[in-house]
Amino acid sequence: MDEFQLATRLGELLLARDERVTTAESCTGGGVAQAITAVAGSSGWFDMAIVSYSNDAKQRLLGVPPQLLLQHGAVSEPVAAAMASGALRLADCHWALAVSGIAGPGGGSADKPVGTVCFALAGLSLPQPLTYTQHFAGDRAAIRQQSVCSALSALCTQLAL
Numbered sequence: 001m002d003e004f005q006l007a008t009r010l011g012e013l014l015l016a017r018d019e020r021v022t023t024a025e026s027c028t029g030g031g032v033a034q035a036i037t038a039v040a041g042s043s044g045w046f047d048m049a050i051v052s053y054s055n056d057a058k059q060r061l062l063g064v065p066p067q068l069l070l071q072h073g074a075v076s077e078p079v080a081a082a083m084a085s086g087a088l089r090l091a092d093c094h095w096a097l098a099v100s101g102i103a104g105p106g107g108g109s110a111d112k113p114v115g116t117v118c119f120a121l122a123g124l125s126l127p128q129p130l131t132y133t134q135h136f137a138g139d140r141a142a143i144r145q146q147s148v149c150s151a152l153s154a155l156c157t158q159l160a161l
Contacts, residue, residue: 006156007038011041011044014095024084024099026052027075036152050087052083063086080098085129096120096123097151099148103117
């Protein structure tokens, strides 16, 4: 499915549950929120988006502890989890999606090459955020697009359980 189809499916699942979602994004720069708001009627199931591109913004807006950033780096599952938890605290919703990664062309390392993207799903019904990491290929646009689709798909899968 493409991002519009995934966002449409996400909306159907959230509406059926009378639930809402928010996003906390870094490398996607609001791409998840853009995909969601491309769906007519998304105001019924989407609350808000936070693009926290800098580490300072992650700390100020989402409450990501500086120690997590120092210990794990911005592109890590613990930081993605903290981003999702912070967004969930700020929003009037049931779910939060967070994305942090290296879209390139620079910024990669041996441990975290370009295309490394960390995700987190936080939910009121979950004891702690669910996290995972993906490694995508392609240029910056392709990595960002794959990241958007992965985030949307992950929440759709969780809601369908």
